[in-house]
Amino acid sequence: MGVTCVSQVPVAEGKSVQQTVELLARRLEALGADKQGTFGVDCETYHTAGAIGTQGQTGKLMYVMHNSEYPLSCFALFENGPCLVADANFDTLMVKLKGFFQNAKANKIESRGTRYQYCDFLVKLGTVTMGPSARGISVEVEYCPCVIANDCWNLLMEFMQSFMGSHTPGIPSVFGAKHDSVYSPGDTMVQYMELFNKIRKQQQVPVAGIR
Amino acid sequence: MADGALSPGVNLEAFSQAIAAIQALRSSVTRVFDCLKDGMRNKETLEGREKGFMAAFQESLHSVSRDLGELERLSTLVGKPSENHPLHNSGLLSLDPVQDKTPLYSQLLQAYKWSNKLQYHAGLASGLLNQQSLKRSANQMGVSAKRRPKAQPTTLVLPPQYVDDVINRIDRMFPEMSIQLSRPNGTSAMLLVTLGKVLKVIVVMRSLFIDRTIVKGYNENVYTEDGKLDIWSKSNYQVFQKVTDHATTALLHYQLPQMPDVVVRSFMTWLRSYIKLFQAPCQRCGKFLQDGLPPTWRDFRTLEAFHDTCRQ
Numbered sequence: 001m002g003v004t005c006v007s008q009v010p011v012a013e014g015k016s017v018q019q020t021v022e023l024l025a026r027r028l029e030a031l032g033a034d035k036q037g038t039f040g041v042d043c044e045t046y047h048t049a050g051a052i053g054t055q056g057q058t059g060k061l062m063y064v065m066h067n068s069e070y071p072l073s074c075f076a077l078f079e080n081g082p083c084l085v086a087d088a089n090f091d092t093l094m095v096k097l098k099g100f101f102q103n104a105k106a107n108k109i110e111s112r113g114t115r116y117q118y119c120d121f122l123v124k125l126g127t128v129t130m131g132p133s134a135r136g137i138s139v140e141v142e143y144c145p146c147v148i149a150n151d152c153w154n155l156l157m158e159f160m161q162s163f164m165g166s167h168t169p170g171i172p173s174v175f176g177a178k179h180d181s182v183y184s185p186g187d188t189m190v191q192y193m194e195l196f197n198k199i200r201k202q203q204q205v206p207v208a209g210i211r
Numbered sequence: 212m213a214d215g216a217l218s219p220g221v222n223l224e225a226f227s228q229a230i231a232a233i234q235a236l237r238s239s240v241t242r243v244f245d246c247l248k249d250g251m252r253n254k255e256t257l258e259g260r261e262k263g264f265m266a267a268f269q270e271s272l273h274s275v276s277r278d279l280g281e282l283e284r285l286s287t288l289v290g291k292p293s294e295n296h297p298l299h300n301s302g303l304l305s306l307d308p309v310q311d312k313t314p315l316y317s318q319l320l321q322a323y324k325w326s327n328k329l330q331y332h333a334g335l336a337s338g339l340l341n342q343q344s345l346k347r348s349a350n351q352m353g354v355s356a357k358r359r360p361k362a363q364p365t366t367l368v369l370p371p372q373y374v375d376d377v378i379n380r381i382d383r384m385f386p387e388m389s390i391q392l393s394r395p396n397g398t399s400a401m402l403l404v405t406l407g408k409v410l411k412v413i414v415v416m417r418s419l420f421i422d423r424t425i426v427k428g429y430n431e432n433v434y435t436e437d438g439k440l441d442i443w444s445k446s447n448y449q450v451f452q453k454v455t456d457h458a459t460t461a462l463l464h465y466q467l468p469q470m471p472d473v474v475v476r477s478f479m480t481w482l483r484s485y486i487k488l489f490q491a492p493c494q495r496c497g498k499f500l501q502d503g504l505p506p507t508w509r510d511f512r513t514l515e516a517f518h519d520t521c522r523q
Contacts, residue, residue: 119503120448145428145448148408152489155499
């Protein structure tokens, strides 16, 4: 797994989510990127049920996420806590743990879109949807050969500027904690979790008609 | 029959004249047919046209007969080749062949001509190549065993212990570079050089000379399924494929036939500059990316980073 940066691109003025995604896709293709299939990242929220007796504190939120890049794995993470990488059967385990963790079904959020490859970069443009409505746009850029996060940040930023222009994000917070350790897929999922939380808190994007 | 001839029985001068006469005959026959095809157009009356056509046609026919007569005269002068042509045994193949089933003789001749040409071209090529000395080792070629002095130092046959010592010393030179030596295939050493957390290099050696290198990413698998070092498969990433090409250039650049350990040291020093492969911008254009690649070229003297297209 190479170093990855997940960020959000705001919807362009007067355009719909889909049109903005298409705009970004066209810019990428003009650079020379090749379309390489689709991707999907989804996130389900679980509340820790009060039945354990947590003395009145609000239950912690646990996120169970899937990434189509790692189809046989399931990621479970707490907000500021550790990230667990488990087998895909973890979902059925969560069903069995219904007494302790309750699924907040309304909070299911996912990002789906196309995957592009440019030289050693992998770019995923996704539409973030919660239920039936599109809420935002996620852009994931991965530089596959490098595994040390802080080494290639400048390189990544230069690449992102070439197609995202002024919407290039700042350095992700997970990079700061990494120092010189090897980048792992769990770090990508933490970034997605933060992005989804931010989008959930945002006001709903006005669903514009197709122009 | 023999008249100033180089080979017995064939008059070469008459031969070449006869060939010229054949060409003249061919052109005059072509003229006849062209004349027939084109006809006459530039006279006004039908009679005038007919007369002009007849005149031209007759003239071309006369030239044909003239050329044919010349050719016949020359062909009598040419003479026959001698019957004692020294074909020896291969010539016997040409007697009474069944051409379409066993075209042995013609194929034999072709093969012989082709191999002669090949030999000639190879001779030319070796003459040109020898002008530039490409040997990296100190062995001398072409000195016969009898004349070779007995105490000739040859750097191609070094004891493996010496090679191990040199590599171990280089391993200790740089803290971020670790070298593992193994000998899975006979006496040639295979090194696995790990440079920080950036890349891994597989170096195949021949005594103390570096033969081949393959550069792969830090997270790529360098072993085959049996657990042996995989020295053939390329990296999956374009940047490391480029660095592999540069490393091959480097191992050809650093040459010192009498002191191969200095060569290995310089090569490793050059390789070590790749620790900042993803961090260093290009010294010429100032950018990080060029066609999606970071600066992969390291100058041989100054170790500065350049893009492959930016290097001088």
